[in-house]
Amino acid sequence: xxxxxxxxxxxxxxxxxxxxxxxxxxxxxxxxxxxxxxxxxxxxxxxxxxxxxxxxxxxxxxxxxxxxxxxxxxxxxxxxxxxxxxxxxxxxxxxxxxxxxxxxxxxxxxxxxxxxxxxxxxxxxxxxxxxxxxxxxxxxxxxxxxxxxxxxxxxxxxxxxxxxxxxxxxxxxxxxxxxxxxxxxxxxxxxxxxxxxxxxxxxxxxxxxxxxxxxxxxxxxxxxxxxxxxxxxxxxxxxxxxxxxxxxxxxxxxxxxxxxxxxxxxxxxxxxxxxxxxxxxxxxxxxxxxxxxxxxxxxxxxxxxxxxxxxxxxxxx
Amino acid sequence: xxxxxxxxxxxxxxxxxxxxxxxxxxxxxxxxxxxxxxxxxxxxxxxxxxxxxxxxxxxxxxxxxxxxxxxxxxxxxxxxxxxxxxxxxxxxxxxxxxxxxxxxxxxxxxxxxxxxxxxxxxxxxxxxxxxxxxxxxxxxxxxxxxxxxxxxxxxxxxxxxxxxxxxxxxxxxxxxxxxxxxxxxxxxxxxxxxxxxxxxxxxxxxxxxxxxxxxxxxxxxxxxxxxxxxxxxxxxxxxxxxxxxxxxxxxxxxxxxxxxxxxxxxxxxxxxxxxxxxxxxxxxxxxxxxxxxxxxxxxxxxxxxxxxxxxxxxxxx
Numbered sequence: 001x002x003x004x005x006x007x008x009x010x011x012x013x014x015x016x017x018x019x020x021x022x023x024x025x026x027x028x029x030x031x032x033x034x035x036x037x038x039x040x041x042x043x044x045x046x047x048x049x050x051x052x053x054x055x056x057x058x059x060x061x062x063x064x065x066x067x068x069x070x071x072x073x074x075x076x077x078x079x080x081x082x083x084x085x086x087x088x089x090x091x092x093x094x095x096x097x098x099x100x101x102x103x104x105x106x107x108x109x110x111x112x113x114x115x116x117x118x119x120x121x122x123x124x125x126x127x128x129x130x131x132x133x134x135x136x137x138x139x140x141x142x143x144x145x146x147x148x149x150x151x152x153x154x155x156x157x158x159x160x161x162x163x164x165x166x167x168x169x170x171x172x173x174x175x176x177x178x179x180x181x182x183x184x185x186x187x188x189x190x191x192x193x194x195x196x197x198x199x200x201x202x203x204x205x206x207x208x209x210x211x212x213x214x215x216x217x218x219x220x221x222x223x224x225x226x227x228x229x230x231x232x233x234x235x236x237x238x239x240x241x242x243x244x245x246x247x248x249x250x251x252x253x254x255x256x257x258x259x260x261x262x263x264x265x266x267x268x269x270x271x272x273x274x275x276x277x278x279x280x281x282x283x284x285x286x287x288x289x290x291x292x293x294x295x296x297x298x299x300x301x302x303x304x305x306x307x308x309x310x311x312x313x314x315x316x317x
Numbered sequence: 318x319x320x321x322x323x324x325x326x327x328x329x330x331x332x333x334x335x336x337x338x339x340x341x342x343x344x345x346x347x348x349x350x351x352x353x354x355x356x357x358x359x360x361x362x363x364x365x366x367x368x369x370x371x372x373x374x375x376x377x378x379x380x381x382x383x384x385x386x387x388x389x390x391x392x393x394x395x396x397x398x399x400x401x402x403x404x405x406x407x408x409x410x411x412x413x414x415x416x417x418x419x420x421x422x423x424x425x426x427x428x429x430x431x432x433x434x435x436x437x438x439x440x441x442x443x444x445x446x447x448x449x450x451x452x453x454x455x456x457x458x459x460x461x462x463x464x465x466x467x468x469x470x471x472x473x474x475x476x477x478x479x480x481x482x483x484x485x486x487x488x489x490x491x492x493x494x495x496x497x498x499x500x501x502x503x504x505x506x507x508x509x510x511x512x513x514x515x516x517x518x519x520x521x522x523x524x525x526x527x528x529x530x531x532x533x534x535x536x537x538x539x540x541x542x543x544x545x546x547x548x549x550x551x552x553x554x555x556x557x558x559x560x561x562x563x564x565x566x567x568x569x570x571x572x573x574x575x576x577x578x579x580x581x582x583x584x585x586x587x588x589x590x591x592x593x594x595x596x597x598x599x600x601x602x603x604x605x606x607x608x609x610x611x612x613x614x615x616x617x618x619x620x621x622x623x624x625x626x627x628x629x630x631x632x633x634x
Contacts (some may be wrong), residue, residue, distance in 0.1 A: 003417050011445050014419070015409075018426035019433065019440040027406070027441065035441035037405060037459065041357020049442065049457055051410035055449030088354060089344070092332075093368035093455050102331070104318045107611065109335035116336065122351035123336040124344065125366065128328050132372030133450030140457040227610050314454055 019160050031234070032152050033082035033218050034057040034143070044150060048079035051236030054134030059173055062178060065104045069111025075221065077119045078200040078274045080143035080218035083150040084209020087121035087202060088142045094128050119202055129192040149276065151217035156235035158277035160296040165204050165288060167222060168251040169263060170194040172270020173256060182259055187251035198274035204288045207274060213284030223271040224293070225311035229234050231279065232302060241294035242267075243306040268304075268311040348551070350399035350535050351460070351470060361467060363460040365396035371451030379495065381470050382421045384513040386428025389454050392538065394436045395517040395591045397460035397523040397535035401526020404438035404519060405459045412453030426594050436519055446553050466526050468534035468595065473552035477532055477596035477613040482605060484566040485541060486580060487511040489587020499576055504568035515591040521605045522593055530601030540588040541610075542628035544586035548596065549619060560585075560623040585621075585628040 003011065016030050023029050026038035034046040047062030052072055054060055063071075073090060081086045092112065096105065116122060122139070175187045201219070208214045216231045224241070231237055246267045256263040279296055280286065294305075304311060320328060333347050340346045343355035351363040368388055371377055380388075381474045390407060397404045409429065413422065433440060438458070491512030494505045518536070525531045541558070549556055562585045573580040596613055597603065611622075621628060 002415075003413055003419055003422065004415050006419060007601070009328060010447060011422075014422070015426060015440070015445070018423065019430050020408075021439055023439060027439075029406075029439065029441045030443070035406070035408070037441070039356040039358060039362075040360050043357045045362060045459075047357075047408060047442065047457070047459060048442055049408040049410055051412050051444045051446050051453065051455055053412045053446060053450075053453060056412070056447050083331075089346075089352070091352070091364060091366040091457060092336075093366055095368050095370045095373070095453065096320055098319075098321050100320050102320055105320065105328075105331070106335065109332060113336050122338055122340065122346065123332070124340075124346045124354070125364065126332070126347070127366055127368045127455075128325060129370060130373050131370050133370075135457075136368065136370060136412065136453045138366070138368055138444075138453075138455035140364070140408060142362075150483050163464070166408070287604050310606060 012040040018273035023073065030154065032138045033079040034085065036150050038147065042065050042147050043144050044147050046080055046083050046145060047084040047136065049140040050076050050261050052137040058134065063196055065107035066111035068248040069108040070115045070197050072300050073112050073115035073137050074198050074200050075274065076114065076139040076141040077121065077202065078198070078219045080141055081201045081205030082217055082276060083145065084217060085145040085150065086206060087119040087142035089121045090116060091140040092123060092126035094126070094190055095131035096128070097135065099129050117299065119200060124149040145209060149154045151214060151228065153218050153231045153234035153257060156216035156231050156237055156296050158237055158298040159282065161282055161308045162228065162239060162241065162279050162294040162296060163290045164220065164247065164275050164277050165201050165290055166275040167247045167252065167274055168275065169267030169270050170252050171198060171251055172266040173252045173261065175264040175270070176261060190251050191255060195272065198272060200274060201276050207275065207288050208278055208286050209285040211284060213281040214286055215279045216285055217276060217278040220273045220275050220277050222272055223269040224277060225268040227277055229302065236300070238297040238302060239294050240297055240303045240305050243304055245291065245293045247291040265311065266305060322410035323488040345469065350396040351402065352577065353467050354462065360461050361464050363397055363400050363462060363467065364457065365393060366455065366457040367393050370456040374488050374550065376453065380513055381430035381485050382424035386425040387432045387514050389456050390429050390432035391515050391517050392591065393433065393456040393458040394438065395520065395536045397458055398518045398522030399534055399593060400462065400535060402462040402467060402520045403523060404436040405461055406438045407433060408441060408457040410455040411441035411443070412448035413445070427592065429632040436517060462526060463572035467525050468508055468531060470535050470548045470551035471534035473548050473554055473596040473613050475554055475613050475615040476599065478599055478609045479545065479558065479596055479613060480607045480609050481564065481592050481594050481613040482518050482535065482607055484564045484569065485590055485592065486584030486587050487566055488515060488589040489583040490569045490578065492587070493578060504571050507568050508572060512589065515589060517591060524605050525593065525595055525603050528601060528603040530598040531603055532596045534593060537590045537592050537594050538588055540586045541594060542585040544594055546619065548594070553617070555614040555617040556611055557614055557618060557620045557622050560621055562610045564608040581624060582628065586605060598606040613620050624626050
């Protein structure tokens with residue numbers, strides 16, 4: 001069978017079946033934003049890893065090397081934020097074509113460093129090798145949090161509000177601006193920036209994990225339509241999302257109106273916003289900006305209130 | 318400038334310059350087999366990462382998928398062994414061409430699992446993505462050891478014996494057997510097996526780290542000629558290696574004699590043996606098999622006693 005038929009989540013299931021097994025005490029393995037490993041002194045180690053390949057995740061001529069460096073680090077640190085952890089450091093593997101100019105690498109490293117400094121987590125190691133094809137990047141991040149404080153996908157309970165930490169769809173609209181050659185206006189360029197330079201919500205994640213009423217949490221990488229389904233599945237619950245409550249930035253509305261794009265679809269299915277998606281008991285007052293977009297339900301289906309459409313998130317395969 | 322002119326170690330220096338900086342207390346960053354991160358309760362976390370790319374590290378038609386799965390895990394767990402640590406778990410990123418058959422992946426995962434079970438460390442997470450080019454594999458391993466017990470490259474002192482845990486050059490001879498089409502004999506097939514299925518010296522590494530007289534340690538991935546230089550540089554010392562003391566397996570001698578290959582050159586420069594290379598005070602009796610091949614000296618040069626040649630290890634770029 002061809003891998004394409006399996007799909008990304010089918011592939012992950014296959015890997016879990018092949019390699020899964022009983023986890024040691026206190027260890028959380030495959031299936032959340034990070035793995036969680038207990039330490040001896042009341043702390044937990046968080047680890048996550050992501051691979052970015054030329055041609056699949058980026059085109060060398062499209063994204064400036066410095067922004068790619070930032071983004072490679074950012075999308076990983078976002079997974080630490082999604083658990084409510086503090087970043088500790090990162091590991092960078094680079095597969096580089098032999099003829100690549102060292103200026104490209106210097107710019108990439110400068111962007112990687114900016115994000116590492118923003119997250120307070122130095123580079124701790126890595127690997128460099130020659131690639132016969134395109135550029136291959138793999139980042140592994142390590143973080144930590146107090147034992148029992150990490151927020152997992154399985155923690156949602158019926159009655160919870162479903163919330164996000166910031167506007168949705170900016171990154172997806174920015175990608176469309178690039179792909180459809182709609183660049184130039186101030187609003188369009190701001191969206192492109194949001195696509196190339198996502199900001200991991202490190203402080204928000206830690207603040208939310210320190211707030212008792214906050215339950216499930218993850219970061220939005222594939223779009224709410226896809227990511228929320230992970231929370232629902234892991235927590236064995238359903239949800240009603242009120243599509244008119246989705247936070248959309250003024251610039252994103254403006255560019256969508258001008259281009260004739262459906263803002264709701266971009267907001268729900270575009271992905272790469274790297275805002276945090278979380279659930280919390282009604283009445284909880286977390287010390288961060290947030291937008292409530294729906295409610296967790298006992299009934300195990302996903303209802304898009306205010307839209308006749310169904311929404312599916314980004315698929316990797 | 319072209320990356321090729323920089324060379325692998327020039328590239329790593331460049332990355333250290335760009336991204337290095339003061340490390341947090343107790344953290345060992347870039348430059349050893351693993352990074353070392355202090356935990357709260359008298360333990361340390363060890364982390365290492367390695368990227369394997371099709372066309373650079375393996376040819377899909379050459380190495381059976383199951384053995385590639387084993388090897389991908391093994392070369393990483395070997396880095397935990399090289400610090401004297403206990404493996405805890407691993408993270409696997411896979412970039413797979415869309416048309417790849419799922420049988421290939423199932424066999425790869427079976428081999429990866431065998432090695433993970435051998436090392437007592439389950440898969441804890443990872444990433445899967447489509448590759449537009451060849452297969453891309455990145456493994457990150459996590460281990461732990463008691464605080465202050467990890468053995469680093471900088472710990473060698475003049476007067477130390479230089480030792481290895483097993484025969485050298487088997488893997489390099491096995492690679493030559495494959496490349497030069499010299500397969501068939503029992504001895505040749507055993508060497509091929511040593512090339513495809515290196516065994517990480519997990520128990521040896523932990524036993525050596527528990528032995529007070531053992532100082533510097535690393536694993537042999539690029540060949541003693543290259544790897545020993547890392548220990549000498551990090552420890553600011555020199556060495557005399559007695560080439561007639563190099564442990565060579567009977568099968569390797571036999572195949573080299575038949576094919577007219579220089580066994581000493583293969584043993585010193587071939588790499589991928591994944592035996593441990595360590596230094597220890599004379600009189601130390603570690604509870605593992607070992608072969609003393611030379612002595613650490615105050616004079617900062619590297620002398621190959623018994624040979625008129627100089628030996629350089631494998632270069633990645």
